[in-house]
Amino acid sequence: MAKVRSHVVSRASCAVIARDLGLGDRLRREAASLPPADVERLAENRNVLAALLEAAIAAAYLEHGFEAVEGAIVEAFEEQLEYALTTHVDHKTELQERLARSGRSVSYVTVSMEGPPHDRSFTAAAQIGDDVVGTGTGRSKKDAEQQAAREALLALSGAAGDAAPASASRD
DSSP: OHHHHHHHHHHHEEEEEEHHHHTHHHHHHHTTTTTHHHHHHHOHHHHHHHHHHHHHHHHHHHHHHHHHHHHHHHHTTTTHHHHHHHHHHHHHHHHHHHTTTTTTTEEEEEEEEOOGGHHHHHHEEEEETTEEEEEEEEEEHHHHHHHHHHHHHHHHHHHHHHHOOOOOOOO
């Protein structure tokens, strides 16, 4: 779910949906007391549009409840949801980006290699500092590292109370 959330609940996605719903135009109409140049700048600002959408969703939810607003929200985000559910996930990149936001980094260590050259199995560990946060096995080092990154994302999401990331194959 982290992957879906990252594609759907981003400032860029929310700003696009806010534009589609005409929230920038509504801001232009409702903010007549502000200088026109300021209103125009705000009505085009991605962060402002995203915040407007988030506030509108929150207000609708608080006023009417989840069941009443769920369908409209899913419909508004349908394109982003479909994209997030059907595109390839690069767990290593997702983990690297997530850690970079907090000034941390990940390294990968090949823990074991088993089998004959034509039928190898690799096990890799994802490490943050000295801590192993995920291990994975695959037919190549790259596959093993992807699985280790996936496991690390799951572990980090659980530690943060977030939802777990979706996998590309949805397994």
